[in-house]
Amino acid sequence: MPHEFDAQTAVRPEGDGRYAAELAEGWVVGGGVNGGYLLAVIGTALRATFPAKPDPVAVSAYYLSAARPGPATVAVDVRREGGRVATASVELVQEGETRIAALATYGDLARFGDDVRTTATEPVLPPPDECVANTLAPQEILDLAPMMGRFDMRFHPDHVGWAVGQPSGRGELAAWFRLVDGREPDPVSLLMVLDALPPVTFDLGMMGWAPTLELTAHVRARPAPGWLKVRHRTRNMAGGMFEEDCEVWDSAGRLVAQSRQLAMQPRTS
C-alpha cells in the first residue's frame, strides 16, 4: 500500500504535458482545498516532467480560484531546460477554470553541494510530547478542516493562546510536523508543509480564513527523515494584506525550505 500522501498527490500522464489528478476530500479546509496540498500535486506533475531534475528549487503559485475535491488537470509548459535547472509554467485547472497559475524551477538538490553558511536559527520547541497536538482541536474545527486528519502537528504551548481566545499578538506560530502514516518528508511534500499550519493571523487574534494571493517556496535541501519543525511569522499587515514567512527545519537541524506568501487579512467581526 502506498502512503496516503502519495496516493492523494498521484498524477497520471495524458500526453502533451498534461497530467490528470484527483483532489482528495481529506485536504479540504474552510472554503476550499488546502493550497499547500495543491502545490504538492503540481509538484508531483513537475517531478514526472523532469526525471533527472526531480526536486523543486523554486515554485511561485498564484491562487486564482478555490479548488474543490474531484478531478483536476495539471498542464505543464516547459519554458527552459538544460544546464543545472529546468523551468516550467504550470496551471492547475478544474472544469475549464484555472485554480492556480504557477512558475517552477526544478533541479537535483543532491547535486547542489553541501556547503551551508547560515545565520538563521532553528525554532526552539519543547519535545513533541510536551506540545499541544492538533488532535486536541474541538470537533467543530476538525469538521471544518478535514485536512487536520492528515498530519500530526504539535504546537509550541506558548503559540496556541488563540485556541482559548488569548492570542499572543506576536505574529508567530511554531510546531512539530509529520504526516500521519509515517510517510517521511521529501522535497515535494515540503511544498505542502509550507502551507499546512493555521494562518499566522490566528496569533494576532484574527480567526478567519486568510486567502493566499501568492506563495513562493524555495526548497534548499532534501530533508532528513523524522519530525520537521515549522515556523510561521508575519511582520507587516497593511492595506488588508499580510506577508507570511514560513521556515521548515529537518531533524538534522537544517533549514530545508523557506516560503513567503502574500495573503488577504481575514475578515473579523
Place this chain on the structure above:
Amino acid sequence: MPHEFDAQTAVRPEGDGRYAAELAEGWVVGGGVNGGYLLAVIGTALRATFPAKPDPVAVSAYYLSAARPGPATVAVDVRREGGRVATASVELVQEGETRIAALATYGDLARFGDDVRTTATEPVLPPPDECVANTLAPQEILDLAPMMGRFDMRFHPDHVGWAVGQPSGRGELAAWFRLVDGREPDPVSLLMVLDALPPVTFDLGMMGWAPTLELTAHVRARPAPGWLKVRHRTRNMAGGMFEEDCEVWDSAGRLVAQSRQLAMQPRTS
C-alpha cells in the same frame, strides 16, 4: 522631457497583449541588463494592460537567460480579471528567446486601505550626506556597471567595507536611494529598486555577480516622494544558492515594498 526612467521603461502596444520595448544600454551591469529594470519594463506593460488596476501587488519573475540592450517584446496573457485584483502571465522575449517568465497580480493600492500593523523596523542610516555615494566607486566598477549612473545611492558607512576588502560578514547592505533626475518613486519603479543594490554577498566577501533564479516582489503601498531607504539581507547560503531579502521604506517611514530572491552564489577565486 520625460524623466529618463520613464523613457527607458516605455512600451508601445502592438495588439494581442504584446508590447514593444527598447532595453537601454544604461542599465547594463556585469553580464547583462539589470533584472530590476527588466521587471519595471514588464511592470509598465502590465500597467498599460490594467488601467483601472495600475499597481503591481505581487510579481514573481524567473530569469531564464541574460537580456541584452536593444529591442524586446513583452507578451501579456491575462489569466484572471475581475474583483479587486487581476493576474497575468508575462514573458519578456528577445530574438525568439524568453529572458524572463513571470506571473503578476495587479490592483489599485490607493483602494487597499491605510491600516498598518507592523513589527518591521526601518533601516537606521546616517543622513545622506554622511553616507558613501555610489559616484565614489572606482572607474572600472562604473565601466562594468553603467547602471550606477542611473541613481544616487548612499551606503551606510558600516556597510561598504567590501569596497576596501573588509566585508562585515553580517550579510547586510543598506542605502539611501533615488533616481538621478528627480524622478519620484512609484509602485512600478519600486520593482527596479528591489534589485538595484549590489548583491548582499558583497558583504560576505564574495565580489562576483550573483545571477538571480527567481525574484518575487510585493508592493505594499504607494511610496511618498523623496529618498527611499533600501536594505538587503541574507541568512541562508546553502547548496550554492542564497536568498536575498529586500525591503524598501519611503520618506514617510512606511515599508512600501518587500522582495525575496533566490540567487546563485558568486564563483570566487
